Amino acid sequence: MSNNLQDKIETQEYIVNMGPQHPSTHGVLRLMVNLEGEIVKNVDPVVGYIHSGIEKMTESLAYPQIIHLTDRMDYLSAHMNNEAVALCIENALQVEVSDRVKVIRTLMAELQRLASHQLWWCVMGMDMGALTTFFYGLRDREMILDIFEETCGARLTLNYSTPGGVMFDLHPNFQKRVKEFTKYFRKVLPEYNQLLTGNVIFKERTVGLGPLSKEDAIAYGVTGPTGRASGFACDVRKHNPYSAYDRVQFNEILRTDGDTFGRYQARIDEMYESLNIIDQLIDNIPEGDYQAKMKGVIKLPEGEFYQRVETARGELGVYILSDGKKNPYRVKFRSPVFSNLWVLNHLIKGQKIADLVAVMSTLDLVIPDIDR
Amino acid sequence: MAFDIYDFTTLTSSIHQSLSESLPPLAVEMIEWTLVGLSMLIFVALFGLILVYLERKVCALFQQRLGPMRVGKWGLLQTIADFVKLLMKELITPNRADKFLYNLAPFIVIIVTFMAIAAIPFAKGLQALDFDIGVFYVSAISSLGVIGILLAGWASNNKYSLIGAMRSGAQIISYELSVGLTLITMIIFAGTMQISGIVDAQASGWFIFRGHIPAIIAFIIFLIAGTAETNRGPFDLAEAESELTAGFHTEYSGIKFAFFFLAEYVNLFIVSAMATVLFLGGWQPLHFGSFEGFNQVMDFIPPIFWFFGKVMFIIYMIMWFKWTFPRLRVDQILTLEWKYLLPVNLFNILLMTLIVLMGWHF
Numbered sequence: 001m002s003n004n005l006q007d008k009i010e011t012q013e014y015i016v017n018m019g020p021q022h023p024s025t026h027g028v029l030r031l032m033v034n035l036e037g038e039i040v041k042n043v044d045p046v047v048g049y050i051h052s053g054i055e056k057m058t059e060s061l062a063y064p065q066i067i068h069l070t071d072r073m074d075y076l077s078a079h080m081n082n083e084a085v086a087l088c089i090e091n092a093l094q095v096e097v098s099d100r101v102k103v104i105r106t107l108m109a110e111l112q113r114l115a116s117h118q119l120w121w122c123v124m125g126m127d128m129g130a131l132t133t134f135f136y137g138l139r140d141r142e143m144i145l146d147i148f149e150e151t152c153g154a155r156l157t158l159n160y161s162t163p164g165g166v167m168f169d170l171h172p173n174f175q176k177r178v179k180e181f182t183k184y185f186r187k188v189l190p191e192y193n194q195l196l197t198g199n200v201i202f203k204e205r206t207v208g209l210g211p212l213s214k215e216d217a218i219a220y221g222v223t224g225p226t227g228r229a230s231g232f233a234c235d236v237r238k239h240n241p242y243s244a245y246d247r248v249q250f251n252e253i254l255r256t257d258g259d260t261f262g263r264y265q266a267r268i269d270e271m272y273e274s275l276n277i278i279d280q281l282i283d284n285i286p287e288g289d290y291q292a293k294m295k296g297v298i299k300l301p302e303g304e305f306y307q308r309v310e311t312a313r314g315e316l317g318v319y320i321l322s323d324g325k326k327n328p329y330r331v332k333f334r335s336p337v338f339s340n341l342w343v344l345n346h347l348i349k350g351q352k353i354a355d356l357v358a359v360m361s362t363l364d365l366v367i368p369d370i371d372r
Numbered sequence: 373m374a375f376d377i378y379d380f381t382t383l384t385s386s387i388h389q390s391l392s393e394s395l396p397p398l399a400v401e402m403i404e405w406t407l408v409g410l411s412m413l414i415f416v417a418l419f420g421l422i423l424v425y426l427e428r429k430v431c432a433l434f435q436q437r438l439g440p441m442r443v444g445k446w447g448l449l450q451t452i453a454d455f456v457k458l459l460m461k462e463l464i465t466p467n468r469a470d471k472f473l474y475n476l477a478p479f480i481v482i483i484v485t486f487m488a489i490a491a492i493p494f495a496k497g498l499q500a501l502d503f504d505i506g507v508f509y510v511s512a513i514s515s516l517g518v519i520g521i522l523l524a525g526w527a528s529n530n531k532y533s534l535i536g537a538m539r540s541g542a543q544i545i546s547y548e549l550s551v552g553l554t555l556i557t558m559i560i561f562a563g564t565m566q567i568s569g570i571v572d573a574q575a576s577g578w579f580i581f582r583g584h585i586p587a588i589i590a591f592i593i594f595l596i597a598g599t600a601e602t603n604r605g606p607f608d609l610a611e612a613e614s615e616l617t618a619g620f621h622t623e624y625s626g627i628k629f630a631f632f633f634l635a636e637y638v639n640l641f642i643v644s645a646m647a648t649v650l651f652l653g654g655w656q657p658l659h660f661g662s663f664e665g666f667n668q669v670m671d672f673i674p675p676i677f678w679f680f681g682k683v684m685f686i687i688y689m690i691m692w693f694k695w696t697f698p699r700l701r702v703d704q705i706l707t708l709e710w711k712y713l714l715p716v717n718l719f720n721i722l723l724m725t726l727i728v729l730m731g732w733h734f
Contacts, residue, residue, distance in 0.1 A: 016531045023617060038535070038702055129605055129699025135435035195696075201606055202698045353535070354701045357615050 013041055016353075020049045024127050024357045027367030031344075031356075038352045043345045047338075051371040058331040063089050063298045064163055066331065071157035073335060074369035076116040077311040079108045082161040087242055088307035088318045089163040092300045098288035099244075101165045103281050106244040107178070108151070108160060109309075110274040114185070115144040116312035117267050117274075120364045124264065125196050127361040128205065133196055140188060143181045147174065163298055165291035178282050182275050189271060197268065206261040210347035210359040213258060220346070221339040224314025226363055229266040230258030236310040248280045260355075263362035299326050313337050313364050337369040378674055381497030408500050412489060416638055423637040424451045426684075427691055434695040458633075461626035466529055469623070473527035478624065478631035480520035485638040488513045492645045493567055495655045495676040506567035507555050510646060511548075514601070517639065518544040521603075521610065521620050524632070528623040536619025539702050540610030543600060546709040547607075550597035553717040554590040557724045558650045561587065571654035578653035586724040591651045593713055593720070595689065598643035600705070602636060605694035609702055644686035648679065652686075655679040 019030040028049035034041040054073060058066045063085075070081035083105050090097060118141040125133025145155040150171045152160040160166050196202055212222065217230040227234045235252040237245040253269045255262045300322035307318050314336025321330040340363050348356050387407075391400045425440070425448065432439030440447030465471055491506050491513075493499040503509050518541055525537020561583050562570045573579075580587050600607040611619040621632045648654060655675035659667045700708070726732075 014531065016535075024615065035535075038539075125698065129608065130697060131431075131605075132435050132695050135437060139436060196698070199698060201700055201704075204704060205698065205701055352701055352703065354609075354615055354699070 018356075024360065025367070026123060026365060029341075029365065029367050029370065033353070033356065035353060038354075040348050040351055040353055040356055043348055043356065045341055045344060047341070047370050049371070050368050052368065054372045055331055055333060058328055060327055062326050063300065063328070066328070067161060067163075068157075068159055070333075071159060072368060073333065073372055074311055074313060074316070074337065074366045075156055076119060076366055077112055077313065077316075078156065078158045079105075079112040079160055080309050080311040081316060082158060083109060083243065084307055084309040084311075084316050084318045086161040086163050087309065088305050088320055089298065089300065091307060092303075092305040092320065092322065093163070093294075093298070095164050095292050095294065097165055097292050098290070099286040100288035101290060101292070102244040103285050104166055104170060104290070105161060106248070107278060107281050107285075108148075108158070108166075109243070110277045111144050111147065111178070112158075113312045114271055114274050114278075115141050115148075117271050118144075120267060120312075120361075121192060121196070124361040127357045128196075128202060130196060130199070130202070133192075136188075136191065136195060140185060143177075143184065147177050147181065150174070150177070162291065164294040165289065167291075169290040170285070175282055175285070178278060182278055182282070185271075186275060189268075189275075192268065197265070203261065205355075205358060206264060206362075207259060209260040209355055210351065210362075211257070211259045212343060212347060216343070216346065217258070220343040222314070222343050223339065224311070224336050224364075225253065225266040225270055226263050226340050226343075227314065228253055229255045229262040231256050234315060236308045236315055240308060242307075242309060244281065245277075248277050250277050260358055260362050267364075297326050299324060300328070311336055313366065313369070314340060333372060335369045335372060337364075337366050338372075341365060341370055379496050384497055412486065412500065416486065416489060416634070419641060420634040420637045421451045421455065423640065423687070424454075424633075426687070427637070430688060430691045431695050434692070455630065458630040459627055463626045463628060464623070466623050469529045470527040473523045474623075475628070477520045477524035477527060478628040478635075480523065481517055481635040482631045482638075484513055484517045484520065485635045485642065488642050489638065491567055492642065493571055493649065493654055494679055495674070498676070499568060502566065502568050504564075504566045504569075507559060507565045507570070507650075510567075510642070511552055511555055514639070514642060515544070515548050517635070520635075524624070525620040528620070530623050532616040532618075533620050533622050536610045536616045536622070540603060540620060542702070543603075543607065543609060543705055546706055547597040547600040550593055550709060550713045550717055551601060553714070553721060554594040554597065555646075555650065557586060557590045557717070557721050558583075560721065560724050560728055567649060567654075571649060571656060574653040574656050575659075577659065578651065578656065580651040583724070583727070586720050586727060587651065589716065589720045590724075591647070593717055594647055594651070595686070597709075597713065598647060599690050599693055600709075602639045602643055602690070604636070604640065604690060606697035606699050607705060608694070608699060609705060640687060640690060641683065644683045644690065645679075647686050648682040652682045653678075 013034045013036050016033045016035055017030060018033055019025040020028040025031065030046040030049060032044040032046060052072065054069045057069060061069070067082050067085045070085050071078040073081055118137045122134040122137025125131070148158060149155050151174060152158055152168060212230045214231040217227045217232040222230070222232065223234045231254055233239070233252060233254060236242070238252045250273045253266050253273060255266050300320065302322055302324040305320045305322065309316050315334070316336055317334030319332040319334070320328050323329040344360060344363060347359050351359070388400070388404065391403060395403070428450070429439045440450035443450040443453050465474055488510050490500040491503070491510050501509070521540045521544070522537050525533040525540070558579060559565055561579060562573050564570060564573070580591055603610045611621075616622070621629055624632060655678050657670040657673060657675070657678050659670060
């Protein structure tokens, strides 16, 4: 009887479309998830729902205008994106920017990294069901955004870097407020650990989940804290220093576990390193011009130019192909989140659907950076 | 009409007498049923609103914000405004949903909570149903609620709903065991299943103090299992916002959604009330052995305040869990129940039996 029934009833995997509107994809990412009960058999990310054609648009824009578009890619590391394009243009023109600009850019980049990691932390907690973390993270992020607002008038899309420097000089309050912030944040960062890191349920859910080996990390091109948690030494700040990173001491956070908890811990440790970098620079901002002399119309010489920077999510590459006109011939962004996303299926196969959300959280996806 | 806040039997019996003077017995019964039903309806509606407001304020407290502040003084009218909004919303039935079951599910959930609340003793003489198997009745009735959840998930024709409902089914049926076994532990100690009898037995001291170790273990397990049975965080897998959008009630709107919402909070009240009755002495005031002065001051506080004070304390604890802990995974929830809580519980029953047999309790 039971055999007969089993012959008659067909079972099949069923496909759940997580997204484009879903609370845990943090944007318009669509995941086609093949489920067998609670078990994830296959994840197929479908990208392109927020494709804004940034790369194509740049072909008809002047070089300083490109920078404004890059804010909209990875909006949580807007300053690093701006900096990447600015550096690329400066290298192409062989403009030497003043030390002051280098230090200002580094300081802003590290503040931006902190703000980004804070937001990642609160969203990570929320994805795991601990809704309170969200407000702790946002409370501290607010202080950084206030500093940004005072410096350049914007809180999210900074547009602060320009070819040859930064848009405005630092606000007189900048040093004071940054020092206040670092002092305060060093005090509250242990709260993050008390609230989430040490929690039994959190550890139970993350330790050993979705391990990524160093070889796979390199093969998939996974960079940033996600790659470094697997032992892939890929910190551009360390291995190919730009701006003022060659004059500060900091550790590259390398871990060997590579699981979800490792990726989590890597970002928490990175916040401490960012604080260190800020502490080293904040008292020695050199005097100098905040903007180098540039021509009215910037024309890059013919050729290919490439610049890498380390954003909060990994390695951002800017490739500019110039034919000598005032617009680039072609611009390509190697965005970190796009590369990190495709490792998802590899990490999550055979795990539960709840783990999918946890793993996705530690990849720290920002959807416009995937689609560009 | 005689009213005594320390003993509601005078009120109920005086109403009964004044009705009996002029009406035939059948009419008296009908009127009394209606009165009881109405007062319970009003209680559930009001208390549900209060709990929703309380949850928002407690949540805001843990999250370093103010919570609702705009509608009315301290946002007191916010939940009422929200409820009016829910009442006016369109009721949507998805295409190809099983219409009958889809519409039936919220009513099953809400009716079950009403039935369970009937057996809760709010104060002396303020209890609608007092069976001699009262504890058994509450546990039996509250396990019916899962049928509503399963139906809602199945009938919605939505994959998220279905996953949520299946999770909820597995979870509630498992934790029903733990709740049942802790109830048995306390019944062994009390020697009766009648709820009023259990409360009366605690006049000389609450069970959590008198039953020492096994009672404390049972209390902790009851809190965990009770939280799981109300589908609240960290056991809110059935809803799991970040995974399943809203789980089993994804497709419900308007007043039907409000029913699920209300039922969740009433269930929270029922679990807290049962914990109060079984462990914290129901409406009995706190007494300390021979401190006569202290005991008299405690006696002066009316029992209904004692009852709601204790219930609110437990509700606060359960809310505290929700706003602090991350969510468990489905296999971890089942592991916790079957591998840890259940064996501990079984052992605890043996321990309690031994203590009762040997007379080691206070």
